[in-house]
Amino acid sequence: MLPSHLPEPDLYRPGTGEPSLRWGIAGPGWIAGEFTKALKAHTNQQVVAVSSRAQERGAAFAAEHGLSLTFGSVEQMAAHPEVDVVYIATPPSDHVISGLAVIAAGKHVMIEKPFTVSAAQAHQLADAARAAGVLAMEGMWNRYLPQTSVLRKLLDDGVLGEVRTLLADHGQAIPADPQHRLYRPELGGGALMDIGIYPMAFSSFVLGPPRQVTAIGSMTDTGVDAQSTIVLQHAGGAQSTLFSSIVGRTPSTATVAGSEASLTFGEYFYTPTTFTLRGPGHFDPVLSWSDPSGLTQFEALSWEATALATFVGQGRTESPVHTLSEITQIMDTIDQARAQIAAS
Numbered sequence: 633m634l635p636s637h638l639p640e641p642d643l644y645r646p647g648t649g650e651p652s653l654r655w656g657i658a659g660p661g662w663i664a665g666e667f668t669k670a671l672k673a674h675t676n677q678q679v680v681a682v683s684s685r686a687q688e689r690g691a692a693f694a695a696e697h698g699l700s701l702t703f704g705s706v707e708q709m710a711a712h713p714e715v716d717v718v719y720i721a722t723p724p725s726d727h728v729i730s731g732l733a734v735i736a737a738g739k740h741v742m743i744e745k746p747f748t749v750s751a752a753q754a755h756q757l758a759d760a761a762r763a764a765g766v767l768a769m770e771g772m773w774n775r776y777l778p779q780t781s782v783l784r785k786l787l788d789d790g791v792l793g794e795v796r797t798l799l800a801d802h803g804q805a806i807p808a809d810p811q812h813r814l815y816r817p818e819l820g821g822g823a824l825m826d827i828g829i830y831p832m833a834f835s836s837f838v839l840g841p842p843r844q845v846t847a848i849g850s851m852t853d854t855g856v857d858a859q860s861t862i863v864l865q866h867a868g869g870a871q872s873t874l875f876s877s878i879v880g881r882t883p884s885t886a887t888v889a890g891s892e893a894s895l896t897f898g899e900y901f902y903t904p905t906t907f908t909l910r911g912p913g914h915f916d917p918v919l920s921w922s923d924p925s926g927l928t929q930f931e932a933l934s935w936e937a938t939a940l941a942t943f944v945g946q947g948r949t950e951s952p953v954h955t956l957s958e959i960t961q962i963m964d965t966i967d968q969a970r971a972q973i974a975a976s
């Protein structure tokens with residue numbers, strides 16, 4: 633039996649006592665711009681600084697977004713007394729380098745997904761953050777979206793019953809430019825690392841770590857994974873089938889199927905979206921949900937920023953809904969899958 637009502641989402645609402653932190657942005661690229669706009673429009677956070685490898689790019693970003701401080705390195709920015717937290721939006725290969733620099737300066741850090749390019753690097757960052765007593769968080773923004781809290785409640789309340797199957801995909805057709813960071817192995821490119829991290833983290837959220845990892849994929853001429861299918865076998869026989877691609881656009885939806893009900897997120901499941909909840913029978917009634925917050929697409933990066941500030945205000949050194957040990961476990965699964973894809 634489906635419930636008569638769906639649970640209300642838990643929201644990381646701004647203005648609920650979280651500190652107004654002063655943010656520095658490392659790497660003034662595409663997502664850095666979206667993140668900065670989202671923070672300025674939809675949070676109580678302050679974006680005050682940017683660091684770039686090139687003076688003119690930093691200055692242009694600062695001018696566009698009205699930031700008062702520009703720096704030539706993340707080290708200099710993190711050391712500045714008017715910066716409380718750094719958002720790292722550089723390519724994945726740089727995340728461990730910049731992340732360690734911020735932690736060494738004693739500042740909190742949010743690192744864009746993927747947290748690092750290996751489990752070993754993720755351990756390194758997690759250990760450093762724990763030792764320094766600062767908060768380190770992956771910018772896995774999906775975790776902080778309203779829809780994710782509703783799914784958590786449905787799972788915890790047993791509405792889906794025993795979860796046996798999870799399907800999730802994320803495919804984009806990125807033009808095959810060898811200079812594009814997604815096609816460059818030395819920058820941590822490839823579908824799984826950059827795009828497949830979303831299905832992978834979603835599986836971890838619902839079913840926890842796998843017992844067995846089976847992956848098959850194909851590589852680009854530049855030596856990154858172009859697309860792959862990964863089957864994860866979990867405790868009790870539950871399975872996740874995860875697909876990612878940089879050579880083909882796929883629906884990018886996700887389904888969690890249990891003995892009592894099945895939940896399907898609509899297109900771009902990792903962004904603010906809709907879901908339907910269906911009973912196990914073909915003609916069972918359907919409940920529909922859509923994000924009530926009014927925040928769409930990348931405006932919703934604001935949730936993770938308010939979440940970080942909330943956690944800092946609570947004296948936490950990691951996210952309670954996406955812990956450092958879960959992040960390192962996900963990176964370990966990706967390590968295993970990447971090795972199999974490269975060999976397939």
Ligand SMILES: NC(=O)c1ccc[n+]([C@@H]2O[C@H](COP(=O)([O-])OP(=O)(O)OC[C@H]3O[C@@H](n4cnc5c(N)ncnc54)[C@H](OP(=O)(O)O)[C@@H]3O)[C@@H](O)[C@H]2O)c1
Nearest residue numbers: 659660661662663684685689721722723724726744745746
């Ligand atoms: N949450 C999301 O929805 C989302 C969406 C897109 C991307 N991302 C993630 O955000 C990160 C950045 O992606 P993006 O698409 O914004 O990339 P991007 O547009 O290429 O920007 C990355 C920035 O990092 C700096 N950079 C480039 N190469 C570097 C290197 N080797 N070492 C240090 N800094 C370097 C550059 O700034 P300077 O040269 O000026 O220093 C560049 O502007 C990635 O981890 C990606 O997976 C997340």
